Structures are given as C-alpha cells and as structure tokens.
Amino acid sequence: MEELDNLQRITQFHSANLESKLEKGKKVGIKDLINILNYINFQGSSILVNLKHIKYNNVISLPAKPQPCLENTLDCLWFQKTGLAQKLSSYQFLNFILNDGLKIIVVKAEVKKISDDGISFILPEICYDISSREVRRHSCEGIHVELIQSGIIFHGFLLDFSAVSFAVKVTVSPPQTFHWLNPEYAVNVIFKDGQNILYSGECMIIRQTYGQKTRIFALKPLNNQIYRLRPKEFRSSRHKLLPSPNIIFRHPLTRKMITLEVDDISGTGFLVEEYYENSVLLPGMHIPELYLVIANDFKIKCWVQVIYKDIYETTEGKKCVKCGMVILDMDIQNQIKLSALLHQVADRKSYVCTTVDLDDLWKLFFEAGFVYPKKYAFIYNNREKFKETYEKLYIQSPSIARHFIYQDKGIILGHISMVRFYENTWLFHHHAASRTGHGRAGLVVLNQIGRYVNDFYCLYSTHMNFVICYFRPENRFPNRVFGGFTRALNEPKVCSLDPFAYFHFLPKAFEHKDLPGSWTLSKTQPEDFLELESFYEYESGGLMLHALDIEPDMIESDNLNEEYQRLGFKRERHFFSLARNGYLKAVFMVTLSDIGLNLSNLTNCIHAIVIDSDDLSQHILYASLSQLSQYYEEDEITILLYPVSFAEIQSIACEKIYNLWAINTQYTDRYLKYMEDLLTHTKHE
Numbered sequence: 001m002e003e004l005d006n007l008q009r010i011t012q013f014h015s016a017n018l019e020s021k022l023e024k025g026k027k028v029g030i031k032d033l034i035n036i037l038n039y040i041n042f043q044g045s046s047i048l049v050n051l052k053h054i055k056y057n058n059v060i061s062l063p064a065k066p067q068p069c070l071e072n073t074l075d076c077l078w079f080q081k082t083g084l085a086q087k088l089s090s091y092q093f094l095n096f097i098l099n100d101g102l103k104i105i106v107v108k109a110e111v112k113k114i115s116d117d118g119i120s121f122i123l124p125e126i127c128y129d130i131s132s133r134e135v136r137r138h139s140c141e142g143i144h145v146e147l148i149q150s151g152i153i154f155h156g157f158l159l160d161f162s163a164v165s166f167a168v169k170v171t172v173s174p175p176q177t178f179h180w181l182n183p184e185y186a187v188n189v190i191f192k193d194g195q196n197i198l199y200s201g202e203c204m205i206i207r208q209t210y211g212q213k214t215r216i217f218a219l220k221p222l223n224n225q226i227y228r229l230r231p232k233e234f235r236s237s238r239h240k241l242l243p244s245p246n247i248i249f250r251h252p253l254t255r256k257m258i259t260l261e262v263d264d265i266s267g268t269g270f271l272v273e274e275y276y277e278n279s280v281l282l283p284g285m286h287i288p289e290l291y292l293v294i295a296n297d298f299k300i301k302c303w304v305q306v307i308y309k310d311i312y313e314t315t316e317g318k319k320c321v322k323c324g325m326v327i328l329d330m331d332i333q334n335q336i337k338l339s340a341l342l343h344q345v346a347d348r349k350s351y352v353c354t355t356v357d358l359d360d361l362w363k364l365f366f367e368a369g370f371v372y373p374k375k376y377a378f379i380y381n382n383r384e385k386f387k388e389t390y391e392k393l394y395i396q397s398p399s400i401a402r403h404f405i406y407q408d409k410g411i412i413l414g415h416i417s418m419v420r421f422y423e424n425t426w427l428f429h430h431h432a433a434s435r436t437g438h439g440r441a442g443l444v445v446l447n448q449i450g451r452y453v454n455d456f457y458c459l460y461s462t463h464m465n466f467v468i469c470y471f472r473p474e475n476r477f478p479n480r481v482f483g484g485f486t487r488a489l490n491e492p493k494v495c496s497l498d499p500f501a502y503f504h505f506l507p508k509a510f511e512h513k514d515l516p517g518s519w520t521l522s523k524t525q526p527e528d529f530l531e532l533e534s535f536y537e538y539e540s541g542g543l544m545l546h547a548l549d550i551e552p553d554m555i556e557s558d559n560l561n562e563e564y565q566r567l568g569f570k571r572e573r574h575f576f577s578l579a580r581n582g583y584l585k586a587v588f589m590v591t592l593s594d595i596g597l598n599l600s601n602l603t604n605c606i607h608a609i610v611i612d613s614d615d616l617s618q619h620i621l622y623a624s625l626s627q628l629s630q631y632y633e634e635d636e637i638t639i640l641l642y643p644v645s646f647a648e649i650q651s652i653a654c655e656k657i658y659n660l661w662a663i664n665t666q667y668t669d670r671y672l673k674y675m676e677d678l679l680t681h682t683k684h685e
Contacts, residue, residue, distance in 0.1 A: 025128030051091035102136035201284035225308035234669035236266035267455025276319035370432035386596035414441030428469035457665035496542025501647035507629035524575035543662040605638035
C-alpha cells in the first residue's frame, strides 16, 4: 500500500502539468526506454498510467507493473484491480510516466490492448524526460513519523525522501483533527525506526492533500545546520588524507547502500561531498552504523549525525554539496585506530597504542629517571609481577588502558599512558622522556594525550568525564604544565589541585590494632558522603570527589570491576567511615588493583580523608589503617592522606606530597590552548 500511496502522490503533486512540459523535455530514444523499463521490471517496481476522464477531463493515475520488454511492445499488469472496470469504461489513455526519483519520463504510447488484467502498448520511437526535480527522491518504507506542533503529536509514516524535502502520510486519531495543524507555522518532525531516532528537525509544510482522516504532507527542512556539541576554542585538527578514505553506510531512511569520499577528517568527525542532484544527507539525520574505510581491511565503525550542509557550484557549473558529520559514538578499539592514523599524519614520530618492546620501554623509564632508586627499591621485590602486568597492558592493549609514544628510528624518546580506573575518569601516569634525545619529547606526548582526550571525551564509549593525574610539586615539568594551567585558570570546578600526604604504612610494625571504645570503623553510609561533600566544598571546592567516584550513587557501581575482571585485571573499591560517638571523623577509600598498574601504587592504596581532626590522633589513624590492611597482601601499604595539614599537625612522617590534578573534560580545549602556547614558547627557548 505504501508504494501505491507514493505513486498516487506523484500524480497529486506533479502530473497535472506534464503535457505542457513535453516541448522543453529531453528526448529519450526507444532503446534507452526499453532498458529503463526492464530495469523497473527487475526491481519489481511500477510505472504510472495516466487516464483522462472522457467527459470531465480530470486525470487519474493507475500503477502498473511492466513485464520484460524485447522490442517495441510493452505488456503491463495492473498493480491493483479493485474498482478497475468502472475506471476503464469512463477514462481514456493519456500517457504513462517513469519516475526514478530524479527523472520523470513521459511516454505517449499507442494502446494495443486494455483489460481488467492489464494494458499493452506499442512504444514510440521518442519519449521525453522532463526532469522536473533538482534532487533525486527516494521511496521509503517502515519509517514512523511524529509531527509535532504546539504540544500536539500527529503520527504517520514516511512515503518518500530527498535531501531538500520529504512526504509523510499522517492519520489523525480522535479527538485530533487536522484543524489543530496550522500550515503557516513550523512543525517539528521526528523519524523513527522502532525506538531509534533517525532524524529530527524543524520543517515547513509546503503542500498537502485534504483528506479528513488521512493526509499527505510535503515538508521542507528549515535549517542547514544543527549544533550538537559545545563550541570549542581549540578544535580537533582536520587532515586531508591521501588516498582519501570512503564512508560506506546503509541509508537509514531509504535503506540503500551509500558510498562517499571523505574530503577531510578529524577525531570528532569528517566532511564529505556529493552531487546536489543525488544528495542523500540531511542535517539532523542519524546514521547508526557507518564505516570509514581506508583500503579493504582498514575499517572503522561509528555512529554519526549530519550537522550541516553547504551548497556550492564548481568551476564547471556543477552543483555540489559539502556535508559535515559528527561522530556520536565509536567503540574504544576503533578510537585507537582513528587516533593512531591521525597522530601519524600530524607527526610521523607519534604513535598511539603501538606495539612496544617492553625492554626498550623499561630502559627509558630508568634512563629518564622516572624509576629512581627509591621507587626501584619498592618495585624490586615484585618486579616479575610488574613485568607481567606490563605485558598485558602494552601487548594486549586492553580497553582500560592507552599509551602514547614518541619514537624516532626505533628509539623511544617520550612516553605517557593513561588508565581508566574510575567509572568515567582516566588517570594520566608514567610520563617519561629521554634526557639525551629530542628535547621536546615530553611535551609532545603530553600534547598527544591531550588531543586524544579532546577528540573522544564526549563519546559514551570513552567514559571520560574527568582526567586526573598525581604529581609532586617539586617536579618542575608537571608543576609547570598541570599546576601552571590550574593556577592561570583559577576555576576549581573546571580544573583543581588537591595535595595529599604520601607515605607507606607497615601493618606488622603497628601492634595495637583495636580502636578505643568510643571509636568505630564501619562501612560508609550515604549520609557520610553528604557530610564529606560539605567538608570538601569548604576545604577545596574542586573536582576530587566527582573524579574519584566518591559519591553516594557510585559506591555500588561495579561495571568497571567487571570490565577489569573480563580483561584479566583486578580492581576493587571499599569505603569505610571512622566515627567517634556517632560523629564522622574520616572516610577511607580502599582501592585494590594489580601491582604495577601504577608504578607508584596509586591505584593500589588507601585514600584517607580526614573530615574532623578534633580528638583524632596519629594512633587512632594508624589503628584504622591496621584494620584495613587485611585487604592487602603486601608488607607495605601506600597511603594518600588528605588534607596535608592533618599530617603536619600529627607529625606523621610523610615521604612526599602528591598533588591530585583533575580536569572536567568539557574544558580540555582551554588546556590544549595553554599547551600550544607552552610548546610554542619552548620551541623558541
């Protein structure tokens, strides 16, 4: 029925003046006509037979299926026979038309035979292509439509589609009436395939039929651009690749396979071009499954949305369209593929998640001073476990980890990596650069990882609302980069610094594990998190609690734990509250992971946050840590204590201070602008 509706709509909107357009039409010979008719038969499609009333001169159109055509005789079968006898007795043949969505070919044939079953023609030597459309129109089936105006939703189906307009069939449901739909005002249109939204946009009604229960509306989109993402000051770098990639996808509305060449590409989207008359892309349209193809075996799958189109004319006078597409989601491994490609285009010495010789990597860590004597003393007893963890991280390239390498002629000059250790937070760590090689390698890999974040943070699959790192304030390089940016910005809800006292606790050296009678150590309750939040807002006002998932609705989340387990890694978290006589004094976050996931053990440690230091002594703190030590097999447990002032007051012997740097990834473009200025300044030093 939808094909019949679509064919009849052609008559209602277009065929009234076909005869008057023949003189200006392009001639089509009989050989070409026969080939077109046979293609229509092959596709199982129809032609439209126009009949003129003998008395009243009105024209009706009947769809018919052409049979295989060899010479100048064409046999057709009626598409629908109900009520046909009356029509044939009151009407005479006028012409038949062929419509491929762009061309409309009018054929003034001679009727050889007509009956209730079909009609036969003798084809003329010449017919006419009146080409009344600028853009090809495509038939559609099974696409649900919602037409919304002033809070009323009308339901229907999409009949046909082009890149400039489309037709929908709408049926009202009482007490609805078409009087509720004002054609002088815009309507919001949504196309759906099941629950999936394929298009949404604002349109004007340009034509309509006038049925009481069912009408067909021709709609024209009003906007050539939509705004999907927050505007960035520092945009993703765009590249023209040689050879150019192609995009291949099944059109969500027409279900036809489409292939287009990519003009330029970035980590967030790409630009494609198409001829205007054959254009199929419309701003607001979703393409749930699109493949970016470079050669046959290099394919990247993603979900995209068309966000703008720009019509222009070539020097040869050909009308074309440029369409911008934004990537809405892409799985984590495809992100690696795309990022690796683009980083290599920008700098052939930059690599993303490339296969690494681990001996060369460890050599860099030692030579760069990243693994210094005290750190190696901590690593030494578990060095085989460290090697095993790194084998899994760098060879298997799991979804929870990323590494960025700056390498020249096989020599690693710079390295940085990150791990997803909280639900929507990634930890930058293991930043090292050769002291004898490229002087800017450390900044280059920092810029690499920053651009990766800027390209992919907004994709759900990345799980990257925040980025964090720990650094010592006396280390000039990270303090200049992370600390300098935070101080220059001075917006704690965008980027924050929180210092922790770092030390190792030895459970065996502490004999008195029991807490005094008025003190309790128990599982953290939701109300404890609320008090912790109030304390932290007063103390800092930064991002630490959000970035570390120290929130009531995150304590029971175990999705990331399951992901680690699936990949052969370990991750656990436990929260405990220390209280005296029911008054909260401190909250402990016990995190457990594989040894070596972080070389300073900052993912396998206890974060101790002191909320109320009154009556809380070093002894009580140590007794609490002693009880929590049961979760660890190691003889030494890494402790991060906040705030640092408590460690100073209680004379706790801290080995160093670590600043926790956290940034909301919505504002990474500010960070990248700062990095660009820093790189430029360093280049001239």
